[in-house]
Amino acid sequence: MNRRAFLATGAASAVVAGLARHGTAVGAAPPDAPKWRAFEVTTRAEIVNPTGGARAWLPFPLMPDTDYHKSQGQSWTGNATTTRIYREPRYGAAIFYAEWPATEPSPLVEVTTRFATRDRAVDLKEPGEVRREDKRELAKYLASTRLIRTDGIVRQTALEITRGAKTDLDKARAVYAWIVENTFRDPKVRGCGIGDISWMLEARSLGGKCADLNALFVGLTRAVGIPSRDIYGIRVADSAEFKSLGKSGDISKAQHCRAEFYLPTHGWVPVDPADVRKVVLEEKGGLSLGDATVQRARAKLFGAWEMNYLAYNYAHDVKLPNSAGDPIAFFMYPQAESGGERRDSLDPDTFRYRLTSRELAM
Structure with a gap:
């Protein structure tokens, strides 16, 4: 199992910095603003019965940070041979990408996201x-x-x-x-x-x-x-x-x-x-x-x-990087392909994923 925490690596930190520059974060909130809460969300995704090479795309938290929502880092594990963070060019949506060769019988990736929110x-x-x-x-x-x-x-x-x-x-x-x-x-x-x-x-x-x-x-x-x-x-x-x-x-x-x-x-x-x-x-x-x-x-x-809510993006008509498939109307669910064919993100028999959340102490 490979483990990477992209905020700790120079190349990926540059990617995140680029994402943060896409748009303008709002100014500081007043002193009587609601209290911050911290959360951790883990997404475990598996591509069932792959037929050829496989790919997966998972949404990352909203960027740039706002006065009600702040990203606090991500990490991931799994057996993908390629992982990368992309920025969707029009809306700035952050996209985690994983790829597996045709020889991998059980493609798996698990991404952990930490973030903080306060009511708005x-x-x-x-x-x-x-x-x-x-x-x-x-x-x-x-x-x-x-x-x-x-x-x-x-x-x-x-x-x-x-x-x-x-x-x-x-x-x-x-x-x-x-x-x-x-x-x-x-x-x-x-x-x-x-x-x-x-x-x-x-x-x-x-x-x-x-x-x-x-x-x-x-x-x-x-x-x-x-x-x-x-x-x-x-x-x-x-x-x-x-x-x-x-x-x-x-x-x-x-x-x-x-x-x-x-x-x-x-x-x-x-x-x-x-x-x-x-x-x-x-x-x-x-x-x-x-x-x-x-x-x-x-x-x-x-x-x-x-704000009992993890915000992802504002994006529409999203072209998934490295996919020959049609753009998706919006990017809220994990997405996957195998053998060049898009899996149904709402069909657990072909693309299995589980998201869990827990609140963290501030």
Whole structure:
């Protein structure tokens, strides 16, 4: 078994330094900011019955660090003959890559990630002191992606939803309210969904999971000129407030997509309408929109996130390095190939992985 801790090696440290320069970390938080918590997440991935050479790609923590999320190092073990950290060029997503020869019958890699988080909230009543985002950075979060369109029925729907709204904050509130009131969480959807929002609107099929419902928020707000983005990651601890919004221990199926939008007066504002619908479906056996618990979640999740969460990246249409396969819509699940064919990241019979989390003492 080979073991490498890339933060301790010069070459890999240079890679990480390059990642950290991609974008701008926000400034220091005020003295009364929430306390930091530290976590460790271990991902063990195995490619079952390989047919030829094998490859795997695992998401690394969000870079650069922010005032609510900081990477504290990674290490890995396994029998891969090649390992490397890549940076996705458009969004700066950090990608761990492992490769095995055709002679390896049991490809295996185990990656351990340490990071720290603290709860995040933006006071929308008054403008804050924020560092303005670069215009080129914001332009990425106004553009269409393959599945999150900003034209056609998406723009038409966005204009209808925001009719009469005067400010970007008012427009974002209107989109958030529309999603909370008109969509639903569909437990039959595989994984977190795929986020094809044009199809959802054209088919009037407004059920889905987080990558569908929060993609609606991103696409609809972008369509009316508000920079917005998904953030892909995974829950790592129980929630302090909502049982349905946390997971600890075995977190192999705890992936979750969130969203945020940008205001020049407040910076990036966290939202999560998909989790409001998750509270409706799962909290206390199911609740109505008018229930006090749902109303509390609805108010909180426009402007705040509980950070029992490992954030990965903002990336869309990700071309996996050294793969001849098609780009993936987003990079939240481990990915693998064998014999040049992509394995189903949601099929444990062909690509087996397990993620576990634990909280560390600060």
